[in-house]
Amino acid sequence: MSLLVWTGVSCGKHEKSAPAPPEVGVEIARDVELIFSDSGRIQVFLQAPLVVRRQGSDPVVEMTRGIKATFYDQRGRVNSYLTAREAYRYPRKRLMQVKGDVVVTNTDGDSLFTERLQWEEQKGRISSDAYVRIVRPDEVLYGDGLESDDRFENYRILNTRGSFKVQQ
Helix, strand or coil: CHHHHHHHHHCCCCCCCCCCCCCCCEEEEEEEEEEEEECCEEEEEEEEEEEEEECCCCCEEEECCCEEEEEECCCCCEEEEEEECEEEEECCCCEEEEEEEEEEEECCCCEEEEEEEEEECCCCEEEEEEEEEEECCCEEEEEEEEEEECCCCCEEEEEEEEEEECCC
């Protein structure tokens, strides 16, 4: 009889499951500041509250809680700013994709608003295949898609929907 009681006590559901092991090849950092440079010159200063770097055959750096980036010219002067809800950087391709409430502002006061933007670091180009709105000091431009230099100084809307002059 005592054997049955002992068996009944030992078969209860009081087992604790082991915590899941951390993902291999993943690095997580909070409140990150990154500097991208070329030949000793700062090109971009990026801030993100959370960065997850995944290693593997196609490594990716994920910034899914927002980013702020400041772009610099050859002389080290600020020439544009970028903010977005999330970003994904592919280091081997030297490509960054940003999504969600994307805003790019240049030092001339032009601002780009879109939901998706791609930055080709090596080519110094940004592009979007999404709806874009560009607010300039004297007009507002609308369209689908955009190509520009990464300073957002020389840009072209791919499918212009219209423009409106702003009254001063």
